[in-house]
Amino acid sequence: MSTQENILKVRLDAPAHGGHCVGRHEGRVVFVRHGIPGELVSVAVRDDGEKARFWRGDVVEVHEPAESRVTHFWPQADALAAAARGVLPVGGAEFGHIALEAQREIKSQIFIEQMQRLSGLDAAELGFTGVRAPAGESEDALGWRTRTAFAVDSKGRLAMSPFRSNELIPVQEMPLAHPQINELKLWELPLAGISRIEVAAGSGENPGALVLFIEDGTIAGAAGRAAKRLPEGTSAAALTQVPGSLTDGRGALTRLRGRTWLAESVAGMDYRVTGEGFWQIHRLAPEALVARVMAQLEPGYGARIADLYAGAGLFSAPLAAAVGDDGMVLSIEGAPGTSKDALKNLREHKQAVIVQGRVEKVLGAQLRERNTTLDAIVLDPPRTGAGKQVVSAMGKSGAKKISYVSCDPASFARDSADLLRAGYRLDAVEVLDLYPHTHHMETVGLFVRH
Numbered sequence: 001m002s003t004q005e006n007i008l009k010v011r012l013d014a015p016a017h018g019g020h021c022v023g024r025h026e027g028r029v030v031f032v033r034h035g036i037p038g039e040l041v042s043v044a045v046r047d048d049g050e051k052a053r054f055w056r057g058d059v060v061e062v063h064e065p066a067e068s069r070v071t072h073f074w075p076q077a078d079a080l081a082a083a084a085r086g087v088l089p090v091g092g093a094e095f096g097h098i099a100l101e102a103q104r105e106i107k108s109q110i111f112i113e114q115m116q117r118l119s120g121l122d123a124a125e126l127g128f129t130g131v132r133a134p135a136g137e138s139e140d141a142l143g144w145r146t147r148t149a150f151a152v153d154s155k156g157r158l159a160m161s162p163f164r165s166n167e168l169i170p171v172q173e174m175p176l177a178h179p180q181i182n183e184l185k186l187w188e189l190p191l192a193g194i195s196r197i198e199v200a201a202g203s204g205e206n207p208g209a210l211v212l213f214i215e216d217g218t219i220a221g222a223a224g225r226a227a228k229r230l231p232e233g234t235s236a237a238a239l240t241q242v243p244g245s246l247t248d249g250r251g252a253l254t255r256l257r258g259r260t261w262l263a264e265s266v267a268g269m270d271y272r273v274t275g276e277g278f279w280q281i282h283r284l285a286p287e288a289l290v291a292r293v294m295a296q297l298e299p300g301y302g303a304r305i306a307d308l309y310a311g312a313g314l315f316s317a318p319l320a321a322a323v324g325d326d327g328m329v330l331s332i333e334g335a336p337g338t339s340k341d342a343l344k345n346l347r348e349h350k351q352a353v354i355v356q357g358r359v360e361k362v363l364g365a366q367l368r369e370r371n372t373t374l375d376a377i378v379l380d381p382p383r384t385g386a387g388k389q390v391v392s393a394m395g396k397s398g399a400k401k402i403s404y405v406s407c408d409p410a411s412f413a414r415d416s417a418d419l420l421r422a423g424y425r426l427d428a429v430e431v432l433d434l435y436p437h438t439h440h441m442e443t444v445g446l447f448v449r450h
């Protein structure tokens, strides 16, 4: 039976990490997207080989809807509307059919389950009371993405892909994108010869947007032609990406108009972020995370603190200001371009040591070389987490407090287990809904040496 024809009727059970609900068919687990626990749904099964340990699928019809089901705000990401048109829904808003409060409740269940299973910790005992929206979030929680990437289809139309698919679906306005991004009307540009577009909206004094065009090599000057048609005040560059990991902030940029970087401003600190260098995606994330990290670490004058996976120095800058001339902030970032931004963003702070390199290689070596220990650490690793090697180096650093910012509850829970073994206890944990209408969440945990 072909994947398209394989429609199963299943009752959805618990939510599973990754944006799915668990369903069962003749004893086999089916990971179902676009459903809500408790619903009776029809699922178009993909990846349905007889030998597969589990199957995956999308809801195409709802027979018994949950009370929290709402009309999806974005027809192209709505699995039901997409099924009616015979196409797949685009990825990136897989919780848009769930009322916001219920989305946060599902994320809370996932967090509790991941912590229990992977670290043995009871989130409720740690004071966890549920996933919360950041202060200042809008009622509909749309327009929050200050960073978005698009593809271009073979007809030169702006497009996005469905989950786990290379198919390209033409799109226009992206409701989760910041209004500054939608106002660019990228779908009206001549995009033949472009394979990908990355766009960012700044928050600094002179916000504006920066558009990066990645050419597919078929039409000379494609990026330049598209850039000319952008609204006045928009910056644009052509980006040649470097393959491999740590690509953020590593591509070669050719300026087309305006600047190749964006100005950002957070809690009185000014930053520049070049090209595709990392910056927190939710418009409220930088402010919310800086406030929590500073409150957890309470950096005193003269303290020695490491900022691991430091990006352009979002946390390093306020930490450097707090520890003053007698302190030290060791700011480690892997992507060369982003690390250069950190150098510029922290140039006025002589107490900031900016090191470009992989944390797992650099942290221990830097502390030995400087013959020093640390008072505290903030780390904000990518989705894969820090891992045993980095946890071991953190344990040996002498740090009494570790503020751990994480975008993945599974790697946070795994690293938590290793931090407990390294002599820390998890004193407080908070989970913020910094990715509304998706299954993602942001955790900020405070580990204290006992």
Ligand SMILES: C[S@@+](CC[C@H](N)C(=O)[O-])C[C@H]1O[C@@H](n2cnc3c(N)ncnc32)[C@H](O)[C@@H]1O
Pocket: 246, 248, 278, 279, 280, 308, 309, 310, 311, 312, 313, 314, 315, 332, 333, 334, 335, 338, 357, 358, 359, 360, 380, 381, 382
């Ligand atoms: C989630 S971002 C956090 C950046 C920064 N803390 C912020 O909030 O803006 C993770 C950063 O880690 C960097 N990175 C990924 N793997 C790394 C590694 N093994 N060593 C050092 N940096 C790494 C990425 O380039 C990215 O800038």
